[in-house]
Amino acid sequence: MTQITSLFTTRLYRAHLSAFEPAIDAPEMEASCYAIAEDDAAGQDWCAENAYPGYTSYASLTDLPWRFPIFSDLVTVLDAHVAAFAEDLEFDLGGGKLVLEDLWINILPEGGTHSSHIHPHSVISGTTYVAMPDGTSALKLEDPRHPMMMAAPPRRKSAREELQPFIYVAPKVGEVVLWESWLRHEVPMNMAEEDRISVSFNYKWLDA
Template sequence: MPSRSLFPTQFYEADLGDDALVAELADAARELAQEDRAGRAWSKQHGYRGYTSYASLDDLPLRDPRFDDLVRLLNRHVAAFTKDCGFTLAKKLKLDSLWVNVLKPGGTHSGHIHPHSVVSGTVYVAVPPGSGALKLEDPRLPMLMAAPARPDTFVYAEPQAGSVFLWESWLRHEVMPNAAKEDRISISFNYR
């Protein structure tokens, strides 16, 4: 074949590998959503339908051993992903931030990137049917000016409880609306 694929975009999908921890993290997330008044206030002020600890708590692995256990597993997944990406690293990436998301029915999160990070990702803790996929955007989209339509301009990654998704932080993504009747719970994070 005379043509070849250049500059691929890697996307990592795996199972966290600890179902008991996934159940414990669901409990931990619900506890935070009840106790973290600052996070609830930020979510309300910014129109986030549900709860996120994104702007209120930056010490979850120190605060709760369940999150510390999660980080140990995530470190392995991130190491595997960076190897798949062929990164040349002077030192291994470290967790920079980790936050809980409890997305109520009807909730969504518009398209965005994660500046100042190398790898970003999400662990899915509770994923009721219809609670929404992660929508990933072809990074070439702004440069495609007169290009014909392509079937893979957007890719929808469907999570399950225990799924780990990783991507390079510059990859634009969004959370599709939660059409389920229950909350979707996830934990997002950045490495740098």
């Protein structure tokens, strides 16, 4: 009798922010992102010095929930989503908890990309989507086994999703996507004329 099973599952969490309260107003969030980007001279300088397309607050601001109440509300909602994902992952936190480590804005203009990367030292990473114009890039996720595949042949284009080397996730405005921080991901080139706006974040394990 032949038996084939799947091992070492990679989980991906997708939900609407509104699954938990308080409600997050999308237009207010978008306006807040632009207002912060306009006022953040240090962030603008960092983007220019590092040839970063568009704007990110990653290297300049660490207090977004303090600056704008809507970001404080967002953290409350994200805490609930991350807790739900951690439960699905069956983490044994040993009496500790997952807490927000970083939260930053991404404004990616036409032609902008964000190259493949992971988030070291974090447990769960994710993004919630503020503006996703038609034709903008999806989130690209990479099979974490790639470095170990060595001489493996390519997969068929028709291969089942769980066997594909890359998965493209096209979130909608107001959706939150979570993954374990070791999962390599990237944002391919934004082909839309309008900005692609998102808020990304990391959660770390705070031991008891």
